[in-house]
Amino acid sequence: MEFHEIKSVAGCRCGEIRFNNSERQKINTPACMLYTRGGAAPYLTNELTEDFFDDYAGVHVTLPTLFQYPGPDVLQTYGKGISEFLGIQKKNFVFMSVYDPTQEIQCSYNEDKNVSVWNSGGRKKINVDQFIEILKSFKPNIAQCLCDTVPSGESCKRNRKSVDRTLKFLDELLECRKNSDMLKSIEILGSVEGGDSETERVRCAVETSKREVAGFVVEGIEPSSQNWEELLKTCIKNLPSDRPRFFPGPMTPDHIFSALECGIDVFDSSFAYEATRRGCSLNLQCSSKRCKPELNHTNDVTEKCKATQSKELEENISENIKKTRFEMNIANIRYKEDFSSLVIGCSCYSCTNHTRAYIYHLLETKEMLAEVLLMIHNFHQYFSFFKKLREALNNDTYETFKQDFLRT
């Protein structure tokens, strides 16, 4: 796997990720991967995913939603790897991350020798040996090395530890990889950790860059935290330019613009899943075409605000509005008799075939098709946004596109 920069605009990298395997299609960046749970796009059978989407970069599978079911034993018996087990088309790469971007970071359970991974059934400690067993049986095309991710707000000591452990895990894996052809066929991504410590971030970036990794995952930087862009820039300044940089997490368009300008190449689409789970429909058209803010999802914060008037809450609200001005809460009764599509002019299956009123009805009656239709639409909006981003970068219209998009 190699990254080739084609051009750079306002700090954004526009380029290609190329693979040694000729069956796999090259990836144009900035890119967005398909978020999955248990290896399947949430709510969508493979048939729908294949028929309705072709513009995502690759398939993003997560360790927490796979380590137990199917688990390494089943895949060991199967022998052909996770991609074939899940029925993923050969042209798509499969990237396995250590964490699920929709889960909160819980670093206090991690230890020197292992990392805790969570699923609905509970917690499992995974050490490097177990992780290697998982890699050998899952055989993903790209894997993030086991890492000790800490969020912002941890102590200096904890931040330092996260880098120490993460580098140790990486060294152990790379050492083992030298003697295993199987592991050699997996592209390993190193994680850049260090919490909110600039010193540790620099150390981690510099040290990881010295190792034989195919790319980087910048972990533990949440776009809601203070100075996150500065921290992200610091990390990336210390990474080589010939390898791709992944930045996990549910991200709104504002965050994507910022992260892109810091030099990120690959994102995941967990934001589209979270919006779906909230019963919301995304609208990622340019701002003049978006719906009025008062129609958006607000998590009832305005009422809470009236009750308490605290400053902290107000900040929460502005953060929330920022996060949710791109979505409409379809479960709101105002859509009961609204026979327009989720987003006027959207070309997705849900918008060309169904109305807000119908999806409102499905949500009201708790019918499973509600999530199916919202997920189709939200993925479509999210992937289309990335497509428009790439076009804008290629056509040198990025600044205008961004301004149009973010204008309120």
Added chain:
Amino acid sequence: MADEKALEFKILGKCSRSKARVSVISLPHYDVDAPVFMPVGTQGTLKGMTSYQLEKLDCHIILGNTYHLGMRPGTDVLEKVGGLHNFMNWKRAMLTDSGGFQMVSLLKLSEVSEEGVKFQSPHDGSEMLLSPEKSMEIQNTIGADIMMQLDDVISSLTTGSRVEEAMYRSIRWLDRCIKAHKRPAEQNLFPIIQGGLDPKLREICCQEMVKRDCPGYAIGGLSGGEEKEQFWKMVSLCTDYLPENKPRYCMGIGYTTDLIVCVALGADMFDCVYPTRTARFGTALTATGQLSLRQQKFASDFTPIESDCLCSTCRKHSRAYVHSLFSREAVGCHLITVHNIYYQMRLMKEMRDSIMNDKFPDFVKKRFNLLYPDKNFPPWAVNALSSVGITLD
């Protein structure tokens, strides 16, 4: 206007031994190949399936529940959008029940009188009345190709004078439904034959209802836990009395054995929640029986649910994959639902093909041997089939 009909029925082929037949039921929205299985989409949606998938699965007609649809989204919304077809964007045929069955099965506090079924709204507790007129009004608004009359539903285990009362009341309610039906050129009204397990009452009901010259007829009040021996005799008696040139809908039938027997007895249409409901519990249907995919033994079973099945689940995925997702992700359930609907559609198509080739008895024997490899065929099915000249061996 006499030539304005909402249904045309054409028999394409008949089994030379049994009463089985292949037909096309031409409805306003679709030409339905029968014998046909109708999956149940209670609230204007079929358990997580998109219309796109249902068309790919070759579903010709689906069923909606009047009671549920009348509550939500409600007739106001359906009126404004021009019916359920538009509301859910389903382009093919649709059938709605009368709402009466839900009254009796879901609502303990319902009370039946000559006027209709009185019940308490589960939403606000207010007293409401479902009369034949009201049922027709809602069903006319929903706009399905086929509507069912409101009938006086009783448990199929009921005996005595209540059975007779329900049968005669159903005839009277049919007349009120016919009178209240406002769109006969666009929608068909099917009567429901009642009469419990009493051959005489069934006979009277058939004769009376046939006099009303309706576009098709349903056989109701069965598959509620009665002896199967009595069940098949009632179905067979009804298909004998019902006109040859009209479709016969056997209500609440969906198991493979029951479908094969009822097709042999001359029924054309069937519905059941079973294939879709059982999918949500992790059960997949196959020609050799059911698979409970939640069981641990499927965790490392890398074969498809059915090796010769061409549904999108079986073409792409293994039992192990479905097992790994089931009960954790909704997709697991959707994958089984796709397969189970395909299974039902395929079963019906194979029956149609075998009847057209006049090979139906062979088909029945083959399927029974797959389903009962030890040849412990259910005696009622053996008797039912032998009554129409098909002997199992």
